[in-house]
Amino acid sequence: MIETLLCRLENFQPLADEDRRVLQQALTPPVRMDRGEDVISEGERPEHVHLMIDGWACRYKLLADGQRHIMAYLMPGDLCDIHITLLNRMDHSIGILTRAHVAGIPRQALDHIYAHHPELTRALFWSTLVDEATLREWLVNEGHRPADQRLAHLFCELLVRARVAGLTENHCMELPLTQDELSDAMGLSTVHTNRVLQKLRREGLLTLRGRTLSVHDWQGLTEFADFDPLYLHLERSERMSDLLGGI
Amino acid sequence: MIETLLCRLENFQPLADEDRRVLQQALTPPVRMDRGEDVISEGERPEHVHLMIDGWACRYKLLADGQRHIMAYLMPGDLCDIHITLLNRMDHSIGILTRAHVAGIPRQALDHIYAHHPELTRALFWSTLVDEATLREWLVNEGHRPADQRLAHLFCELLVRARVAGLTENHCMELPLTQDELSDAMGLSTVHTNRVLQKLRREGLLTLRGRTLSVHDWQGLTEFADFDPLYLHLERSERMSDLLGGI
DNA sequence: CGATCTGTTGATGCTCATCAAATCCAGTGG
DNA sequence: CCACTGGATTTGATGAGCATCAACAGATCG
Numbered sequence: 001m002i003e004t005l006l007c008r009l010e011n012f013q014p015l016a017d018e019d020r021r022v023l024q025q026a027l028t029p030p031v032r033m034d035r036g037e038d039v040i041s042e043g044e045r046p047e048h049v050h051l052m053i054d055g056w057a058c059r060y061k062l063l064a065d066g067q068r069h070i071m072a073y074l075m076p077g078d079l080c081d082i083h084i085t086l087l088n089r090m091d092h093s094i095g096i097l098t099r100a101h102v103a104g105i106p107r108q109a110l111d112h113i114y115a116h117h118p119e120l121t122r123a124l125f126w127s128t129l130v131d132e133a134t135l136r137e138w139l140v141n142e143g144h145r146p147a148d149q150r151l152a153h154l155f156c157e158l159l160v161r162a163r164v165a166g167l168t169e170n171h172c173m174e175l176p177l178t179q180d181e182l183s184d185a186m187g188l189s190t191v192h193t194n195r196v197l198q199k200l201r202r203e204g205l206l207t208l209r210g211r212t213l214s215v216h217d218w219q220g221l222t223e224f225a226d227f228d229p230l231y232l233h234l235e236r237s238e239r240m241s242d243l244l245g246g247i
Numbered sequence: 248m249i250e251t252l253l254c255r256l257e258n259f260q261p262l263a264d265e266d267r268r269v270l271q272q273a274l275t276p277p278v279r280m281d282r283g284e285d286v287i288s289e290g291e292r293p294e295h296v297h298l299m300i301d302g303w304a305c306r307y308k309l310l311a312d313g314q315r316h317i318m319a320y321l322m323p324g325d326l327c328d329i330h331i332t333l334l335n336r337m338d339h340s341i342g343i344l345t346r347a348h349v350a351g352i353p354r355q356a357l358d359h360i361y362a363h364h365p366e367l368t369r370a371l372f373w374s375t376l377v378d379e380a381t382l383r384e385w386l387v388n389e390g391h392r393p394a395d396q397r398l399a400h401l402f403c404e405l406l407v408r409a410r411v412a413g414l415t416e417n418h419c420m421e422l423p424l425t426q427d428e429l430s431d432a433m434g435l436s437t438v439h440t441n442r443v444l445q446k447l448r449r450e451g452l453l454t455l456r457g458r459t460l461s462v463h464d465w466q467g468l469t470e471f472a473d474f475d476p477l478y479l480h481l482e483r484s485e486r487m488s489d490l491l492g493g494i
Numbered sequence: 495c496g497a498t499c500t501g502t503t504g505a506t507g508c509t510c511a512t513c514a515a516a517t518c519c520a521g522t523g524g
Numbered sequence: 525c526c527a528c529t530g531g532a533t534t535t536g537a538t539g540a541g542c543a544t545c546a547a548c549a550g551a552t553c554g
Contacts, residue, residue, distance in 0.1 A: 091480070194503090444533095
């Protein structure tokens with residue numbers, strides 16, 4: 001799954017073999033984690049950067065009233081928290097959503113990369129900038145789009161990201177999220193999310209059942225959601241071209 | 248106003264005189280801009296990083312239906328778009344909100360900094376991580392908080408940021424935003440924003456009139472808004488201590 | 495096989511958008 | 525100095541979108 005990460009980083013620019021090796025060797029062995037556990041919690045001082053090997057996680061914050069807001073989904077190949085070497089304390093938590101394996105890059109190894117591998121450093125920096133761009137799009141999504149478009153837009157994004165990570169078959173992907181977890185990310189109630197999902201299904205755009213997302217009308221979905229993948233900055237990905245062609 | 252930037256960067260760690268000089272000398276002379284102009288537009292390939300000398304700007308995207316969503320406010324001392332050196336094309340625009348002066352750091356100068364001034368580079372990287380953290384908080388704000396808390400939270404943030412930039416007097420600051428511009432950031436209609444502002448005023452929390460924000464009950468406001476400034480990562484700022492003490 | 499989590503359905507009401515019009519204000523030109 | 529103008533703020537009325545509460549059906553799992 002380091003392959004997935006490398007593959008993603010190469011959306012910025014091709015990596016030297018040396019850089020690939022350095023990154024690979026920096027990784028600690030994957031740790032098994034279960035749904036409900038935190039990779040790291042708000043307020044903690046992190047010592048590792050974490051990499052999702054398999055399984056899904058999310059960034060989230062808890063509000064004063066106990067509600068959880070999910071700010072990002074992390075799928076296999078995603079780095080969880082590069083920030084962390086530079087920020088003192090986590091301002092949010094990272095929680096596991098499925099059975100998962102998580103590897104780490106020790107702070108020390110990362111410092112070494114920063115000091116001696118400028119190209120790799122830039123690639124990692126690039127990757128956080130993409131995360132930031134994604135965050136901006138989510139902000140637009142929650143701020144301005146009604147519930148149906150909002151969910152549709154999320155599914156577009158997830159399908160593209162999964163595609164680039166090699167996690168799709170045709171227009172289907174494993175999506176191990178409950179409607180509750182979707183709701184906490186979209187700022188909707190579970191009930192409303194449920195009704196919107198039914199509507200998207202009725203309209204022949206997609207179905208979500210048994211942890212599998214199937215997109216039936218990709219073109220229709222992207223148009224409905226006003227989805228423009230520019231913000232994912234994946235222009236270089238070969239796996240993207242057919243999808244993008246369809247947009 | 249480079250002072251403000253340096254002062255902000257030193258929230259990460261004190262800068263060497265050498266680094267301060269390098270940054271100062273990298274700046275191009277400020278250019279005068281007017282409300283409505285774009286510093287840079289979506290899709291463009293940027294050649295400078297921009298620094299707000301005076302006046303305000305915002306990051307925004309235009310949606311398919313013509314609505315504008317504001318994703319960040321930029322005040323004097325804020326860098327607009329460091330990303331830019333690494334991302335190919337802007338996935339959003341930066342628009343001027345008041346008469347303003349904007350300086351630039353040429354891409355070339357920035358590359359030089361990246362290559363030869365690791366500490367300064369880290370400080371700049373840190374600064375984008377804070378931007379990202381702010382984005383996450385905005386996401387929570389729009390996703391989960393009702394309109395009154397949402398606006399209150401925004402005002403808390405703006406006051407703290409202005410305070411650190413030396414732009415406040417007591418609990419007042421110049422806030423040159425129309426209710427329309429506030430609405431576009433909060434995902435509310437102008438009408439509703441207006442009513443919420445009246446409510447916050449009636450409750451004695453703050454008044455916003457004639458481009459001036461006056462917070463009358465800081466403690467009450469932060470409690471009402473569920474505001475925790477951790478995400479701004481300003482622990483080192485001396486100017487913050489009195490405000491934070493009040494939280 | 496019950497216990498628990500997830501998904502589904504119905505009913506009710508609040509928050510907020512929308513439309514429309516009135517007022518206020520700063521700037522501009524006669 | 526005043527009339528004019530266009531933008532910003534304010535007010536009222538109406539209705540849509542979505543939250544909330546409650547209950548039930550299905551799935552999953554030890």
